[in-house]
Amino acid sequence: MKLVQEIKAHSPKWIKTKGRKYEQFFWQDGYGAFSVCEKDIDKIISYIKNQRQHHQNTNYKDELTGILEKKHKIEYNEKYLWD
Incomplete structure (x- = not known):
């Protein structure tokens, strides 16, 4: 922090x-x-390099909530995401 x-x-x-x-x-x-697994480092590097193009199709809010909800089944309070 x-x-x-x-x-x-x-x-x-x-x-x-x-x-x-x-x-x-x-x-x-x-x-x-966010933390990442070392075995995924090449995917993460590719994601970062192509982030501008990626976010032409998906906005940050939809991407983050999709990761939290769908991929990892994490409960969250939207107050702490956007306020």
Whole structure:
């Protein structure tokens, strides 16, 4: 938690130096943490590289709730996902 807080606290100033398109950059409140199995690392790398294309067909909300509900049968409170 502390690492994420530090990154979110100190990175916006640097990110805004990377060009005009980042002038309005800010982090949303909250964060999520996910772990992956080492045997799936190639799939994860591919997912990250193709994330922009992937999210043209699936939005983040639908993807996350699908992972939680369908893939892992995890109960959650939407208040902690979007608020």
